[in-house]
Amino acid sequence: MVLFIFFVWMLKLGRSEFHPQFPNYQVLLPHILCSRKFMFQAFKQFFFVEIQCEIAANAEMIIQRVVLNSRPGKNGVPVAENFRLEQSTIADTVQAGQVRVKTLYLSVDPYMRCRMNEDTGSDYLQPWQLSEVADGGGIGVVEESKHQNLARGDFVTSFTWPWQTAAILDGDLLQKLVPQLVNGRLSYFLGAAGITGLTALLGVREKGHVATGANQTMVVSGAAGACGSLAGQIGRLEGCSRVVGIAGTDEKCSVLVQEMGFDAAINYKKGDVAKQLRELCPRGVDVYFDNVGGDISDTVISQMNQNSHIILCGQISQYNKDVPYPPPLPPDTEKIQKERNITRERFLVLNYMDKQEASVLQLCQWIQEGKLKVRETVVEGLANIGAAFQSMMNGGNIGKQIVLVSK
């Protein structure tokens, strides 16, 4: 049988590959059969092709992935070229307990800046390794499953999703998503109904001391970013009577007031922030949701009331500096903080994961009711994830920055 196939294949080969100018192989048959050199080559090619097909069928699938190309250095500004797109492979078969997923969305976040350093400065963050695939929040769809609770077509998420177009993952480490909870907007599970929304909600609830009817004024820095845009709205939903945002462009300020229901917004790159704050917060500041630190925070703290509260969410203005987290306040600001008994406890959303489920349901309910307005900046293509990260670190996004990998 094999010999017969070989014979027929050899004739076809004689016609189409070796002698394309002679389409009628019968004319060539004597020549083909007499050529020992040809016979040897044909034999070799026949089995080589067979073996290759075998490998392709069993072993690997070609994917695209993004690795860390270089480190910006602790005091450097990260750029797109710190990442590199390359082709790689994954196994074509999944083992028991595993699933093969296609990546749909990836998240880029400020904390990733620390992962670009050899030493992240925190015990809960691992550094990315040079030439190894980066990872973070991601969403995908199951294409093949050998996990008892996951089936083909399920949407799943993880905090440690590899930056690649497809992957084989441990099913136990994935959370199944219910798209109906977010009106089918799956990417919201990386933002408003994901870790970003949880950060805003739990930050306000755990550290904000917001009380309905207390007539509190809240100020949010980094207000048009992913966390900030939600934190201000949540502050209002939880009872603050006045919410003022601080952001870096007029467009962002306009979105905050027109779309997100902030009472006012200050463009910190224009004019006198302290003066505008005094005008816009005539009763002083009771709650400060701090995303940025630095000069902006010193200015806000100087206008905070006695027994008021800072929600120490992040200090993005300090992330390209080799300083400890949280960075100590300058002496004058620290004096004010102590004299006015302003709380400034470190907040880390990961410490409140026991409240995750109930909090996500709360966020989804607000989204469905239209009480929480969501903005996303979507960048298309895995190849552009480095540029998306760079842009996000420079404040280029409104709301959550998402990378769409495949539809």
Ligand SMILES: NC(=O)c1ccc[n+]([C@@H]2O[C@H](COP(=O)([O-])OP(=O)(O)OC[C@H]3O[C@@H](n4cnc5c(N)ncnc54)[C@H](OP(=O)(O)O)[C@@H]3O)[C@@H](O)[C@H]2O)c1
């Ligand atoms: N504690 C936690 O558990 C937790 C969890 C998640 C995130 N975070 C932190 O929360 C903060 C916000 O995260 P995110 O996801 O909302 O990020 P994001 O979407 O990038 O928003 C950050 C905002 O800060 C502003 N900003 C950037 N650099 C600034 C600077 N030097 N001075 C003033 N403003 C600057 C940016 O725009 P403009 O400058 O144009 O206003 C941007 O809108 C980050 O510090 C992050 O590390 C903390």
